[in-house]
Amino acid sequence: MREAMPKWADLVLIPLASLVLAFALSALVILAIGEDPVAAVRMMVSGALGSTYAWGYTLYYATNFIFTGLAVAVAFQARLFNIGGEGQAMLGGLGVALICLSLPWPHWALALPAAALGAALFGAAWAAIPAWLQATRGSHIVITTIMFNFIAAAVLNYLLVNVMRPIGAMDPATAKFPPGTHLPSLHDLLAPFGIAFSRAAPANITFLIAIAACVLVWLILWRTRLGYEIRAYGQSEPAALYAGIRPVRIVMAAMLISGALAGLMAVNNVMGEAERLVLNAVEGAGFIGIAVALMGRSHPFGVFLAALLFGFLYQGGAELALWTDIPREMIVVIQALVILFTGALDNMVRMPLERLFLALRRGRP
Amino acid sequence: MAGAAGGQRVPAIELRGISKAFGPVQANRDISLTVMPGTIHGIVGENGAGKSTLMSILYGFYKADAGEIRIAGRPIQIPDSQAAIRAGIGMVFQHFKLVEPFTVLENVILGVEDGRLLRPSLARARGELKRLAADYELHVDPDARIEDLGVGMKQRVEILKALYRQADILILDEPTGVLTPAEADHLFRILENLRSQGKTIILITHKLREIMAITDTVSVMRRGQMVATVATAQTSPGELAELMVGRKVLLHLDKKPAAPGRTVLAVENLRVTDIDGVERLRGVSLTVRAGEILGIAGVAGNGQSQLLGVLGGTLPASGIVRIEGQAIDLSARNAGQARRAAGIAHVPEDRQREGLVMEFLAWENMIFGYHHDPACQRNRALMDNAAIRAMTAERMERFDVRPPDPDLQARSFSGGNQQKIVLAREIERNPALLIVGQPTRGVDIGAIEFIHQRLIALRDAGAAILLVSVELDEILSLSDRIAVMFDGRIMGERRPEETDEKDLGLMMAGMRGKAA
Numbered sequence: 089m090r091e092a093m094p095k096w097a098d099l100v101l102i103p104l105a106s107l108v109l110a111f112a113l114s115a116l117v118i119l120a121i122g123e124d125p126v127a128a129v130r131m132m133v134s135g136a137l138g139s140t141y142a143w144g145y146t147l148y149y150a151t152n153f154i155f156t157g158l159a160v161a162v163a164f165q166a167r168l169f170n171i172g173g174e175g176q177a178m179l180g181g182l183g184v185a186l187i188c189l190s191l192p193w194p195h196w197a198l199a200l201p202a203a204a205l206g207a208a209l210f211g212a213a214w215a216a217i218p219a220w221l222q223a224t225r226g227s228h229i230v231i232t233t234i235m236f237n238f239i240a241a242a243v244l245n246y247l248l249v250n251v252m253r254p255i256g257a258m259d260p261a262t263a264k265f266p267p268g269t270h271l272p273s274l275h276d277l278l279a280p281f282g283i284a285f286s287r288a289a290p291a292n293i294t295f296l297i298a299i300a301a302c303v304l305v306w307l308i309l310w311r312t313r314l315g316y317e318i319r320a321y322g323q324s325e326p327a328a329l330y331a332g333i334r335p336v337r338i339v340m341a342a343m344l345i346s347g348a349l350a351g352l353m354a355v356n357n358v359m360g361e362a363e364r365l366v367l368n369a370v371e372g373a374g375f376i377g378i379a380v381a382l383m384g385r386s387h388p389f390g391v392f393l394a395a396l397l398f399g400f401l402y403q404g405g406a407e408l409a410l411w412t413d414i415p416r417e418m419i420v421v422i423q424a425l426v427i428l429f430t431g432a433l434d435n436m437v438r439m440p441l442e443r444l445f446l447a448l449r450r451g452r453p
Numbered sequence: 454m455a456g457a458a459g460g461q462r463v464p465a466i467e468l469r470g471i472s473k474a475f476g477p478v479q480a481n482r483d484i485s486l487t488v489m490p491g492t493i494h495g496i497v498g499e500n501g502a503g504k505s506t507l508m509s510i511l512y513g514f515y516k517a518d519a520g521e522i523r524i525a526g527r528p529i530q531i532p533d534s535q536a537a538i539r540a541g542i543g544m545v546f547q548h549f550k551l552v553e554p555f556t557v558l559e560n561v562i563l564g565v566e567d568g569r570l571l572r573p574s575l576a577r578a579r580g581e582l583k584r585l586a587a588d589y590e591l592h593v594d595p596d597a598r599i600e601d602l603g604v605g606m607k608q609r610v611e612i613l614k615a616l617y618r619q620a621d622i623l624i625l626d627e628p629t630g631v632l633t634p635a636e637a638d639h640l641f642r643i644l645e646n647l648r649s650q651g652k653t654i655i656l657i658t659h660k661l662r663e664i665m666a667i668t669d670t671v672s673v674m675r676r677g678q679m680v681a682t683v684a685t686a687q688t689s690p691g692e693l694a695e696l697m698v699g700r701k702v703l704l705h706l707d708k709k710p711a712a713p714g715r716t717v718l719a720v721e722n723l724r725v726t727d728i729d730g731v732e733r734l735r736g737v738s739l740t741v742r743a744g745e746i747l748g749i750a751g752v753a754g755n756g757q758s759q760l761l762g763v764l765g766g767t768l769p770a771s772g773i774v775r776i777e778g779q780a781i782d783l784s785a786r787n788a789g790q791a792r793r794a795a796g797i798a799h800v801p802e803d804r805q806r807e808g809l810v811m812e813f814l815a816w817e818n819m820i821f822g823y824h825h826d827p828a829c830q831r832n833r834a835l836m837d838n839a840a841i842r843a844m845t846a847e848r849m850e851r852f853d854v855r856p857p858d859p860d861l862q863a864r865s866f867s868g869g870n871q872q873k874i875v876l877a878r879e880i881e882r883n884p885a886l887l888i889v890g891q892p893t894r895g896v897d898i899g900a901i902e903f904i905h906q907r908l909i910a911l912r913d914a915g916a917a918i919l920l921v922s923v924e925l926d927e928i929l930s931l932s933d934r935i936a937v938m939f940d941g942r943i944m945g946e947r948r949p950e951e952t953d954e955k956d957l958g959l960m961m962a963g964m965r966g967k968a969a
Contacts (some may be wrong), residue, residue, distance in 0.1 A: 312835060313824055316824055
């Protein structure tokens, strides 16, 4: 049997065509509410990519989405739907805050690995309970991880209001982290190379960690025995059993890695940007991670690209709401259309393209 | 509709120039077929030859790209199965389409109720069923629940369903795959009855013996084309096999007598109870020695799968199993790795569900289950994909896997080539014991020959082989000893030269067979 399409078409052409369709439909919606789609696109592009300041925000958001997207993708590979990225990232924030506030860190280079470890451990721990329930009791991971999002929010609310709030402070947040934990921004990192980057944008060194995480996840999934077992289990449970792969071990391993990745997001938003832990620091990034993983086909490289796209949409949409009469909800519509076309309606684009390629091939002798 | 134009002159079914393509695959190419009323017409062909596609077109599941269908002389369109039923065509699928908790009667009227209230339909169906039973010797208790019926009975219900819908043409797709020889004989008597009453029957099968036994005419399909249609009386199994494959095939295996050595596998009083509390293995004991093949015959579902599961390490059990004298731990649910370490290689019954990860590439599948082997690692952390790929390419060459490309997904190989990948993986380990389930199910004749030769070669190299198969031909030609399983027990043991299908068939049906 021959493949209907060359691989590049499958990986590049189909997502691209889906995107074009999603944007075309979005343009129609913008027209329908009486706004100018061309102006809107121009505004989004300049707001998200037009300056190093704009890039700084886009990459900051993208960094969040890479972590949560990878988290969902790793679980997906074991056919586990981890909807708990939100809660795991919240707990990751708690880990970061505890580490940053507990010691008088002399330099960020020491604080960063410790905080990253704390974020990963707390995120993984929060994923471990639903994972254990799934692996040993068969409690559905979708239900339990959703519930753990609410529990995480409640726990954080309690801790920030009653325990970690500095005396006399009004808002439910921890104290500012000490200066020794402040991460270098892209401005600081690029300045030695003579590249001018906006000082005000929140993108920071965590972006590089995110890229490293993509590589690491790829290595784990496609170059290690554990990844081999995770993928085999995800594709076929009876086959995994036949091969002597232990389901409990795989479910736990995949979910712990997933939770750790979601938790790592806190290094970006809590340590890198806010420099203290606030309520609702995650801002829905855990859920956007699901869309990112879907669009990225659960592959680290795809997740990276999809996270950049969603970073662009997130930042461009914020600019759109700020400077035009197009409501902020419009950007949710656009994101939804992107997810709809790249995820759910994949076949709608795929079938005609496959037919086209077949026709082309038949045309050739 | 029956005999619309009268007499024997007009064919019951006439297909002219039927073609159907799925993407790049031409499943049917310019097929013409004529079946006269009151005959049994066989259609044989390897897997993927296009038999099922052709019948699906006739039953309205697919629309032909080109061609014409005539039923009783009249050209008709069959856009869906409802239209097929109206045209008098009934189909009995390989996998029954019955509602298990419903009674026979309820299943028979399903979809053709007379009105909103069921009572009148049920009453009418009861009368009709009685008449059909009398006419065709199709006796089934109309009030029995489907789930309580055996496979043979369920099949009868499917035939009754078709007849109740006034089918004049009955298509049966691999009807004997799940039947004991006795049940198959009974089915053939029913078919002969139907034929004598003027019904037209199309029988799709890959068992040449059945074709020879019951059909009047037979068509052979190969690679989407109809390569021959002949009167059954004027052909032979050898000729049909050759037509199917397109070259000469050895139907009989040449093998040397076995030279059994030490006892490799010893099973004593093996018991397995499933989650519903049903005992699936009820004290099985057997031994397999080095250099011999023990064949387990039996109708599917009599505990063979559980026996393979226990030996392969996916099912916990009680009892004693010794490999080369060493007792193995039967309590664990997940002992696949331990079994492999003990020297057991396992070719599972369902290669697509268990034996392979269909989305994995060939080279990923070539180490499946043996991925803990140090040879698979480049260093402590990373696997040595390049070495695995090279090893796979070499094995694919040796086992004649086509195409020999390690970077293809398992699902893009044909059934026979998928099975060769599994066999290559398991046989190349030089196991002390190979357990094999249905080694040639869904495999084309050419590959069957190859697989059988490999199994014999492994035996001659000194391995013990436990073979489970529902194909009696396969059991008889491969085994050095034959054990028959029925209802979780071993009914008896025979040597192939001192038994035959009838004797084995009796044991498969739970009787002791002829005095041993």
